[in-house]
Amino acid sequence: MTTTRRTWLWAVLALAVIVVVAAVGTYLGSPRPGGRMDANATGPDGAHALVTLLRDRGVEVVVADTVSDVAREARPDTLVLVAETQRIAGPDAGALLDRLAQVPGDLLLVAPDARARKALAPAIRSGPPRAFTAEPDCRMRAAERAGSVDLRTTATYAAEHGQPVRSCYEGALVRYHSGDRTVTVIGSASFMTNTDLARAGNAALAMNLAGARERLIWYAPQRIEGGKAGTATISDLIPSGVRWLVWQLCVALALAALWKGRRLGPLVAEPLPVVVRASETVEGLGRLYRSRRARDRAAAALRTATLRRLAPRLGLGPAPDPGILIAAVTQRIGGHPDLLWHTLFGPAPDSDDALVRLANALDDIERQVTHS
Structure with a gap:
């Protein structure tokens, strides 16, 4: 296979991969409903499954x-379900909540x-919020029929000023x-999601609560309501398909680097330009060492070199125990063992003369071991 043909083959392969990634990114990045508690969303956080079951019922x-x-x-005669209330924000949030409080019908x-x-x-x-799976432990028909549920992390509630309130699932x-x-x-919305x-x-409790009336208004806003211009966050201003565009560019850059990059061959020995003598x-x-007054480093280097040469001459391993080494010497x-220990493992010298000694x-210890 010639070099030109191989180059064209790599170019076609890279182009095919880019086309496939672009097609997948376009499909995944296309606008589709999918917010949390969205009645039409089929994603993990959507509520399409519950809405479908309610309509079938x-x-x-x-x-x-x-x-x-x-x-x-x-x-x-209507039940109004209100979720995702954190999206009711901005200067008009109070007026919107007051309007919700005045609508007729029951409220969930x-x-x-x-x-x-x-x-x-x-x-x-x-x-306080908590996570649990519990029995209802109450006399509310919707909860008694559902039995044990998994609410994951949920808020808990109690009566304010002695109001008569029925409580289930330990206040959830x-x-x-x-x-x-x-x-x-x-206190939890997760039990109503598709996941x-x-x-x-969970399904029994969700259907018992949301299906208590024959008519249900599902209000789970997917956008900020009650705000004005300038209240959106940075993430709200970024188009949904931008991250897929970034991934496509990264893949294209990686393929270009793989195509144009030069492979590293074996190491080549080259002569040194200057030969420096060991002395x-x-x-x-x-x-x-002397300019920095590093007598401790110099002493450690001398002792390490001496021990490295003494160990094989004494028939010991590369890192012998200090006690065994002193006994062998x-x-x-x-x-005297104490004198040998002080010389081989003692403290750093406190002067240049002590370092020379x-x-x-x-040297004397090493010479005696060598000639003994």
């Missing part, structure tokens, strides 16, 4: 995108934030009556 589900849609569709709050809870369910107060689900309206609050709907009794290296290192040349003592 005969419940009329009306999806509302705004508070105005909720107010227009609400009737006394799913994991409300503090502002929404105070406006829509003032008879309860929030407690509460219900009370306010005039003709029944207000139900549950967790099949866990334990000059030793003298230079000694001057450097004492048996070979005699001398240490070097001479090490």
Whole structure:
């Protein structure tokens, strides 16, 4: 295969990979519904499965995108489900929540934030969040039929100022009556999502709560409502397909580098431009130690070199135990073990003269071991 043909083959292969990645990125980056608690979303955090089950059961589900849609569709025989309340924000958030509080029908709050809870369910107060799977332990029909559920991490609630409130799942689900309206609050939204709907009794609890009336208004805003220009975050301003474009560019860059990059061959020995004698290296290192007053480093280097040469001459391994080494040297040349220990493993010298005496003592020990 010639070089030209091989180059064209790599170019065609790289072009094919880029086309495939671009097609996959275009498909994944195309606009599709998929927000959390979105009634039309089929992703893990969507609620399409629950909405489909409710409609199959005969419940009329009306999806509302705004508070105005909720107010227009609400009737006394309607259940209004309110979720994702953190998206009701901005200077008009208070007015929107007050408008929600005045719509007719029963109310089901799913994991409300503090502002929404105070406006829509003032008879309860929030407690610490926790994670658990528990039995209902209450006399609420919707919870008793569902049995044990998996709410993952959930907020808990209690009655405010002694209000009569029914509590289930250790406070994760509460219900009370306010005039003709029944207000139900549950501290977790995960049990209604497509991912967790099949866990334990989640599906039964979700259908019992959301299907309590024949008509359900599903309000889970997917955009910030109540804000003005300038309230969007940086992530809201970035188009959804940008990250796939970045991945495509990274893949294209990697293929270009693989195509044009030069492979590393074996190491080639090259002669040194200058030959430096060993004595000059030793003298230079000694001057450097002396200029920095590094007597401890110099002494450690001398002792390490001496021990490295003594060990094989004494029949010991490369890193012998200091006690064994001292015993072997004492048996070979005699001398007091404490003096040998001080010379071979003692503290660093405190002066240049002491360093010179240490070097001479090490040489003397090594010479006696060699000639013994």
